[in-house]
Amino acid sequence: MGVRADASGPRGAGGAQGSGFAVDDEGRILTNAHVVGGAGEVRVVLPASFEVGETAVAIGSPLGYDGSVSAGVVSATRRTISAPNGYATGDAIQTDAPINHGSSGGPLLDLDGRVIGVNDQIADSGVDGNVGIGFAIPSDTAAEVAGRLARDGDVSHAWLGVAAVRAAPTAPGAT
Numbered sequence: 001m002g003v004r005a006d007a008s009g010p011r012g013a014g015g016a017q018g019s020g021f022a023v024d025d026e027g028r029i030l031t032n033a034h035v036v037g038g039a040g041e042v043r044v045v046l047p048a049s050f051e052v053g054e055t056a057v058a059i060g061s062p063l064g065y066d067g068s069v070s071a072g073v074v075s076a077t078r079r080t081i082s083a084p085n086g087y088a089t090g091d092a093i094q095t096d097a098p099i100n101h102g103s104s105g106g107p108l109l110d111l112d113g114r115v116i117g118v119n120d121q122i123a124d125s126g127v128d129g130n131v132g133i134g135f136a137i138p139s140d141t142a143a144e145v146a147g148r149l150a151r152d153g154d155v156s157h158a159w160l161g162v163a164a165v166r167a168a169p170t171a172p173g174a175t
Helices: 139-152
Strands: 002-005 018-022 055-060 068-082 088-095 107-109 115-122 134-138
Touching: 055 088, 055 115, 055 134, 068 115, 088 115, 115 139, 134 139
Parallel strands: none
Antiparallel strands: 002 018, 055 068, 055 107, 068 088, 088 134, 107 115, 115 134
16 A cells, blocks of 8 residues: 655655555554654565566655556566665665655555565666666565564664775786
8 A cells, every 4th residue: 555654844844755655454654764764663564576577566656746656577686776874785676667756665566466675766877867777675674674673663784884806816926
């Protein structure tokens, strides 16, 4: 079920806008942290499996148009994307379903209506809108994070800030 996440309050008028979706009969909503900031408890109850080429349906409020639905396909899985805090996830879902500003936090569904992901970001192409490459956090990852948020009230991710690179071979005797 698609719903609008009200991001007014601490961020003030004109703050973040986005989407979320109900995940249980008690009305709990799941969305991204940057959409609602200090929002209350969130829980995911519908993990789903999917494959590349399957239809993907994005629900959200792109560019402020509430309750919009767009469709595409799962273009790839296990893509690496980075959050604004620098945390990288390597299990993102790539889709060509149009995801624009305001769609973040809304559900990415399969044709059976199962949540397969949480719409998260678009590829940075220098264009301030969808260019056919969007990303969603898989529902099982979202469920794990939501469970930790409900249990602990906070989630932190380990981040070392070190990357390995292959060194070029050197000639014998070179320093």
